[in-house]
Amino acid sequence: MQLQSYIRGGVLEYFASTVEALGGDVSALLREADVAPEVMSIRGTFLPYSSYMRLMHCAAEATATPHFGLLMARRGNAETLGTVGIIMTQADTVGGAWQTLSQFYRIHDTYGRVRIWRYPGSVMLSYGLPRNDQPGTRQVYDVAAGMMGNIMRQFCGVDFMAEEIILPIAEPADVSVYAALPARRVRFGSSAVEMHVAPSLIEQSLPGRDQELRTALGDYFTATPLGSAQSTARMVEDMIRRLLPTGECTLPRVAQTLATTTRTIQARLETEQTSFRQILENVRREIATFHLRRGDMQLTQLAMVLGYSELSAFSRSFRSWYGVSPRKWAEQGSWSAQAKTT
Numbered sequence: 001m002q003l004q005s006y007i008r009g010g011v012l013e014y015f016a017s018t019v020e021a022l023g024g025d026v027s028a029l030l031r032e033a034d035v036a037p038e039v040m041s042i043r044g045t046f047l048p049y050s051s052y053m054r055l056m057h058c059a060a061e062a063t064a065t066p067h068f069g070l071l072m073a074r075r076g077n078a079e080t081l082g083t084v085g086i087i088m089t090q091a092d093t094v095g096g097a098w099q100t101l102s103q104f105y106r107i108h109d110t111y112g113r114v115r116i117w118r119y120p121g122s123v124m125l126s127y128g129l130p131r132n133d134q135p136g137t138r139q140v141y142d143v144a145a146g147m148m149g150n151i152m153r154q155f156c157g158v159d160f161m162a163e164e165i166i167l168p169i170a171e172p173a174d175v176s177v178y179a180a181l182p183a184r185r186v187r188f189g190s191s192a193v194e195m196h197v198a199p200s201l202i203e204q205s206l207p208g209r210d211q212e213l214r215t216a217l218g219d220y221f222t223a224t225p226l227g228s229a230q231s232t233a234r235m236v237e238d239m240i241r242r243l244l245p246t247g248e249c250t251l252p253r254v255a256q257t258l259a260t261t262t263r264t265i266q267a268r269l270e271t272e273q274t275s276f277r278q279i280l281e282n283v284r285r286e287i288a289t290f291h292l293r294r295g296d297m298q299l300t301q302l303a304m305v306l307g308y309s310e311l312s313a314f315s316r317s318f319r320s321w322y323g324v325s326p327r328k329w330a331e332q333g334s335w336s337a338q339a340k341t342t
Contacts, residue, residue: 005111006046006297006305009039010082011143015059016040018072022063032058036294044082044241044287046305048296049111053136060139067177069139073146074180077154080147083242084108094155095202098125107245110301112144116202123202128168128192138169144193149182152197155206162197166190232268233279240283244307251276285321288314292330299326 016026030037033055039047060068078085078097084107091097098116105114117124127144129137145165153160165183168190178186183195239257243249254276255262269275284306291297297305303314318326 005049006301007049007052007109007111008082008107009042009045009047010080011052011108012040012055013080014072014075015055018068019059019063022065022068022071024059024063029055029058029062036290038290042286042290044244044283044305045290046297046301049109051296053134053140055136056139056143057136060136066138066172066174067142069142070146070177070180072139073143073150075150076143076147077150081108083245086242087246089206091206093202093206094152094204095123097155097206098202104246112140118199118202121199122163123197123199125195125197126192132168132191138172141167141169141193145178145181145195148193148195152195152201153182156201156204160201162195164194164196166194166196168192231272232265233272233274236265236269236276237279237283240280244283244287245305247304247307247309249280249307281317281321284317288318288326289329292326295330302326 019026019029027037033051035047035051035055039045056069056072060066065071078088081088081101084101084104087104087107088097088101091100095116095118098114102114102116105112111129113128115126115128117126125148127141127148129140131137145167149160149162149165152162160182162181162183164185164187165178165181166187166189167178169188171188175186235258236254239254240249243253243257251262251265255265258265265276269279288302288306291302291305299314300311303311306314308314308317315325318324318329322329324332
């Protein structure tokens with residue numbers, strides 16, 4: 001597996017609750033897989049894909065639940081994918097949503113690959129990995145199959161049924177656990193997760209879910225009094241974390257997504273004694289220092305995650321925060337940590 005492969009920590013949204021429901025120890029599993037607990041609580045962070053696979057494998061082993069990934073994916077949907085899920089829901093049709101996902105999926109996951117294949121009389125949606133022989137592969141593919149089914153139910157209705165789902169694993173001893181997948185048939189032995197659906201479903205119009213979000217947030221801006229717990233600053237911070245990896249995290253873009261004007265946001269933030277630039281810099285510092293302390297991401301990849309067009313721009317910003325380059329800061333941090341243990 002390439003070292004530069006990462007996945008957004010949001011994929012673990014339901015990891016802790018699933019482990020606890022099965023009687024497992026979340027903290028022990030995170031330690032065993034060398035995954036920082038902050039990955040699940042600090043939005044916008046990424047973890048190496050290898051660590052994700054190791055964590056899923058450890059969870060399945062510790063809880064004696066080979067289909068752990070299926071259970072973890074039960075409540076996931078497009079929004080679980082974060083920014084790429086929001087982009088996905090902006091499409092006109094279900095097929096357009098999957099085409100968009102295949103195009104922008106790298107925002108969420110730089111190792112796996114999403115594709116949509118159109119054949120006469122059938123359409124196949126797929127999720128594949130470069131290799132299928134690593135510990136944790138079954139759990140990761142189970143998550144993907146569960147998520148794909150949930151997203152199609154989200155888009156097509158709770159009665160959605162795929163013609164067939166084929167998983168890239170050997171047929172397990174207990175196949176009954178796959179009965180919850182929305183498919184008329186479930187088979188095994190493919191090279192990637194394959195979901196075969198009717199072309200009529202792919203051509204189905206997609207409701208304007210993003211417009212609903214904009215309307216709801218717009219109403220919330222109007223109805224929420226300044227200084228309340230759900231402040232404008234908190235809402236802006238949330239959108240910044242969602243938009244950073246797209247490279248389009250600007251005040252006008254945030255205002256558009258929140259269905260308001262840049263002037264309104266600026267005025268409300270000023271009342272709360274902050275600004276868009278200040279919130280943006282705070283979020284970038286938090287994510288940058290988290291990954292630099294962990295040493296789990298190359299600087300070029302980190303710059304992309306933070307929404308910088310190039311590494312040099314990230315380095316300039318980092319110097320303005322701490323007076324040294326990101327590499328130097330990380331080296332000094334490592335030295336300090338080692339000194340405390342001697």
